[in-house]
Amino acid sequence: MLKHLHIQNYALISHLDIDFGAGFSVMTGETGAGKSIILGALALVLGARADSKAITDGEDKCIIEAEFDEGIIRRELYASGKSRSFVDDSVVTLQELKLLANKLIDIHSQHANLLIENADFQLEVLDAIAQNDALRSDYNVHYEAYTAAVEALRKLQDLAKKSQQDADYIQYRYKLLDEANLQAGELDELEQEQFRLSHAEEIRMALETAVAALNGEQGSALDAIRACRLDEAAPELQKRLDSARIELQDIADEAERMANRVEMDPQRLNWVEERMDSLNSLLHKFSAEKIEELIALRDELAEQVNRLDSFDFDISQAENEVASKRAALTKAAETLTKSRKAVVPQICERLVKGLTRLGVAHAKVEIPVLPTADFTPSGCDEVQILFAANLNQSLRNVSEVASGGEISRLMLCVKALIASTKGLPTIIFDEIDTGVSGEIATQMASIMRDMAKTRQIIAITHLPQIAALGQTHYKVYKADTDKRTETHISLLNESERVNEIASMLSGKNVTEAALKTAKELLCCH
Numbered sequence: 057m058l059k060h061l062h063i064q065n066y067a068l069i070s071h072l073d074i075d076f077g078a079g080f081s082v083m084t085g086e087t088g089a090g091k092s093i094i095l096g097a098l099a100l101v102l103g104a105r106a107d108s109k110a111i112t113d114g115e116d117k118c119i120i121e122a123e124f125d126e127g128i129i130r131r132e133l134y135a136s137g138k139s140r141s142f143v144d145d146s147v148v149t150l151q152e153l154k155l156l157a158n159k160l161i162d163i164h165s166q167h168a169n170l171l172i173e174n175a176d177f178q179l180e181v182l183d184a185i186a187q188n189d190a191l192r193s194d195y196n197v198h199y200e201a202y203t204a205a206v207e208a209l210r211k212l213q214d215l216a217k218k219s220q221q222d223a224d225y226i227q228y229r230y231k232l233l234d235e236a237n238l239q240a241g242e243l244d245e246l247e248q249e250q251f252r253l254s255h256a257e258e259i260r261m262a263l264e265t266a267v268a269a270l271n272g273e274q275g276s277a278l279d280a281i282r283a284c285r286l287d288e289a290a291p292e293l294q295k296r297l298d299s300a301r302i303e304l305q306d307i308a309d310e311a312e313r314m315a316n317r318v319e320m321d322p323q324r325l326n327w328v329e330e331r332m333d334s335l336n337s338l339l340h341k342f343s344a345e346k347i348e349e350l351i352a353l354r355d356e357l358a359e360q361v362n363r364l365d366s367f368d369f370d371i372s373q374a375e376n377e378v379a380s381k382r383a384a385l386t387k388a389a390e391t392l393t394k395s396r397k398a399v400v401p402q403i404c405e406r407l408v409k410g411l412t413r414l415g416v417a418h419a420k421v422e423i424p425v426l427p428t429a430d431f432t433p434s435g436c437d438e439v440q441i442l443f444a445a446n447l448n449q450s451l452r453n454v455s456e457v458a459s460g461g462e463i464s465r466l467m468l469c470v471k472a473l474i475a476s477t478k479g480l481p482t483i484i485f486d487e488i489d490t491g492v493s494g495e496i497a498t499q500m501a502s503i504m505r506d507m508a509k510t511r512q513i514i515a516i517t518h519l520p521q522i523a524a525l526g527q528t529h530y531k532v533y534k535a536d537t538d539k540r541t542e543t544h545i546s547l548l549n550e551s552e553r554v555n556e557i558a559s560m561l562s563g564k565n566v567t568e569a570a571l572k573t574a575k576e577l578l579c580c581h
Contacts, residue, residue, distance in 0.1 A: 057076075057078060057124060057125050057481045057482055057511075057512045058076050058122060058123075058124055058160075058161060058482050058512060058514075059075065059076060059123045059124060059125065060073070060074070060075050060076065060121075060122070060123040061073070061074050061076065061094075061097075061098065061120075061121070061122050061123075062119070062120070062121040062122075062123075063094070063097045063118075063119075063120050064118060064119040064120075065111055065112040065115040065117065065118040065119070066093070066096075066097045066100075066110055066111070066112065066118040066120060067090075067093045067096070067097075067110055067112065067543070068090055068093055068112070068534070068540075068541060068542055068543040069090070069093060069094070069097070069112070069542065069543050070112060070542055072094075072543070072544065072545060074530065074545050074547070075547075076512070076514070076528075077512075077527075077528050078508075078512055079505075079508045079509075079512065079513070079527040079528065080501075080504055080505045080507075080508035080513045080515070080525065080526055080527045080528075081512075081513070081514045081515070081526055081527065081528040081529070081530065082514075082515050082516075082517055082522060082523045082525070082526030082528070082529050082530070083514060083515070083516045083517070083529075083530045083531075083532060083545075084516075084517060084518070084523050084529070084530070084531055084532070084556060084560065085531055085532030085533055086533070087518075088534070089532045089533050089534050089543065090532050090533075090534060090543030090544075090545075091486075091516050091532045092486075093543055094532060094543070094545065095163065095165070095484070095486055095516065096110070097120045098120070098122065098163070098484075099163060100120055100131055100133070101120040101121065101122045101129055101130065101131040102122070102129070102153070102154070102157035102160075102161065102163070103141070103150055103153045103154035103157050106131075106133050106137075106139040108133060108134065108135050108136065108137045110133065111133060111134075111135055113540075115135070116134065116135050117132055117133060117134045117135060118132070118133050119131070119132050119133075120133075124160050124161075124481075124482075125481065126160060127143055127144045128142075128143070128144055128145075129141075129142070129143055129153065129156070129157070130142040130145075131153075141153045143156060159480075160480070160481060160482060161480065161481070161482040161483070161484065162480050162482070162483045162484070163484045163486065164467075164471060164483065164484065164485045164486060164488055165486050171467070172441065172454055172463055172466060172467050172470065173453070173454055173455040175438060175439065175440060176434065178423070178439045178440060178441050179396075179434055179435075179437065179438075179439050181403070181470055181473070181474060182396045182399060182400070182403065182423070182425075182439060183396070184473075184474045184477055184478050185399045185402070185403055185473055185474070185477055186395045186396055186398065186399040187477055188392060188395055188396070191388070191391060191392045191395055192392065192434070192435075194388050194391075195385070195388040195389060195391075195392050195435055196433070198381070198384050198385040198388045199385055199388075199431060199433060201381050201384070201385075202378070202381040202382055202384075202385040202431065205374070205377045205378045205380075205381045206378055208374055208377070209371070209374040209375060209377070209378050212367070212370055212371055212374050213371060215367075216367040216370075216371060219360065219363065219364055219367065220364070220367075223364055226357055226360050226361060226364070227361060229342075229353075229357055230354065230357035230358060230360075230361050232338065232341075233338070233342075233350055233351075233353065233354035233357065234354060234358070236334065236335070236338060236350075238335075238347055238350055238351050238354065239347070240347060240348050240351060241347070242335070242347055243332065243335050243336075243346075243347050246328050246331055246332050246335070247332065249328050250325065250328045250329060250332060271305070271308040335347065338350055385431060389431065389435050389436040390436075392435045392436075392437070393425065393427075393435065393436060393437050396425055396435075396437055396439070397425050400423045400425060403421075403423060403473065404421045404422060404423060406469070406473055407419075407421045407466065407469050407470070407473070408420065408421050410465075410468075410469035410472060410473075410503065411445075411465060411466060411469055413499055413503070414465040414468070414469070414492075414496055414499050414500060414503070415465075415495065415496045415499065416445050416462060416465060418444075418445065418446050418447045418449075419443070419444070419445055420443070420444040420449075420451055421441065421442065421443055421451075422441075422442045422451050423439055423440070423441055423442070424439065424440065424442070425437050425438075425439050426438045426439070426440075440453060441453075441454050441466075442454075443457060443458055443462075443466065444457060445457065445458065445459075445462055454466065459491065460490060460491035461490070461491030461492045461496070462491075463491070464488055464489060464490050464491050464492055464500075465492065465496070465500065467488060468485075468488055468500055468503060468504070469503075471483065471485075471488075471507075472503055472506075472507055475507050475510075475511060480511065481511055481512060482511065482512040482513075482514070483507070483511060483512070483513055483514075484513075484514045484515075484516070485504065485513070485514070485515045485516065485517075486516045487516055487517060487518065488500070488515070489515075489517055489518075489519050489522055492519075493519065493521075494521065495521075497519045497521040497522050498521040498522075498525070500522060501515070501519075501521060501522040501524075501525035501526075502525065504522075504525075505525050505527075508527070518560065519560070520557045520560040520561050520573075520574065520577060521577065523553075523556070523557050523560060524557055524574070524577035524578050528547065529547070529548045529552075529553045529556065530545055530546065530547055530548065531545065531546055531548055531552070531556055532544070532545045533545075533546075550578075553574075553578060554571060554574045554575055554578065555571075555574075557574035557577060557578065558570040558571045558573070558574040561573055561574060
């Protein structure tokens with residue numbers, strides 16, 4: 057239940073605090089007094105879209121706080137356009153705020169009557185009366201699994217189709233790389249070998265020169281080192297010379313062996329150069345810089361070639377998965393349909409009873425549950441409330457045959473039905489009485505008062521018949537200050553209620569007759 061509402065710096069409200077009680081409350085006031093402003097502030101604290109233009113001129117931020125039995129919700133809106141939401145002083149996301157608000161309060165706005173023409177809303181009515189939350193949740197789980205399986209199959213089929221279209225090209229590219237017998241680092245090795253083969257004579261001569269210099273017959277470096285003996289004069293230096301001689305001897309021997317191995321091999325050189333040309337051509341063709349990139353591409357193409365052969369199996373498996381998920385979804389949908397159809401007679405009977413009470417003596421209502429062409433997020437059912445208000449009138453869509461007043465009455469009956477099964481602690485009706493007057497308005501108020509036996513009902517109204525049935529009466533009005541015009545709200549006492557209802561009956565110039573009628577209306581209830 058909504059216990060208290062605090063509004064600060066919102067539109068024409070600089071500061072407003074009002075307590076709300078249980079039962080049936082009414083809120084009245086002249087057109088433009090600010091009833092919609094208060095309702096807008098309440099909608100904002102419940103998660104409605106924030107607009108910084110709603111902040112009172114000259115202020116930096118506005119604050120709306122609503123206290124419920126379950127806790128306190130606060131919304132702060134800043135001139136920068138940012139907003140923050142709190143539940144019991146803990147910051148929450150806007151989505152979290154909306155989820156909580158939907159369990160606390162339902163605001164039936166002036167435009168909500170149009171919902172009666174909406175197929176989704178009509179389906180929600182059936183589910184609310186049938187208490188299908190668990191069945192809808194189970195269906196949604198199967199629906200998401202089925203749609204995911206269908207999407208996976210579609211992607212696989214698209215990939216198979218594209219791969220088949222590209223199959224020849226993929227296989228051609230793979231064949232080029234596979235037949236090349238690529239080896240990591242091969243090009244670097246070939247370049248080194250090509251250099252050795254093409255410069256074989258120069259390399260051999262350089263090696264022989266080195267050998268001669270180190271170990272030749274005439275004045276070689278090694279002979280000179282051997283002849284140098286410094287054992288007594290410089291023993292440490294002698295050790296180093298001996299070590300150098302051994303190293304130089306080893307170098308000379310290795311150079312001699314290499315010189316003996318150097319061969320002139322034109323055929324090998326030709327093969328190496330051709331292989332290098334082939335590899336460089338592949339690098340250019342595939343826009344690669346290294347052989348390793350070509351190897352990676354070859355392996356990737358190999359997987360694609362293998363996948364071409366496995367698509368039929370994979371698609372078959374995916375089709376089986378879709379069939380399995382569809383069967384489970386079908387079962388969940390059938391259970392949901394059965395539950396919906398079961399409550400239709402009860403809904404029609406109670407709507408007709410309510411409409412009769414509201415003066416539609418010959419009301420007829422039918423709600424056919426028809427199958428949809430395919431699965432939808434809400435099931436496989438399509439419903440449409442068919443309505444007739446007069447004798448010998450054929451049942452047709454509500455929007456085609458119902459007047460504004462009849463739609464208001466039908467919507468109130470629907471809300472009363474939903475309220476009887478849905479545990480919403482608070483419902484606010486914003487001028488649901490549009491298009492009605494007189495005794496019908498009294499009956500509408502009576503229905504709302506009956507609803508208020510088990511929950512809090514707040515009705516914003518312009519009709520004295522409805523205002524008179526309220527257990528608590530609030531008046532919204534505007535008053536001028538030195539700086540601006542501001543909206544206020546006050547709880548009326550008995551005498552103030554008489555004057556307010558009389559004003560609603562006769563206008564600003566309250567007559568004695570209006571006062572008498574106002575007292576009679578209040579005394580009757």
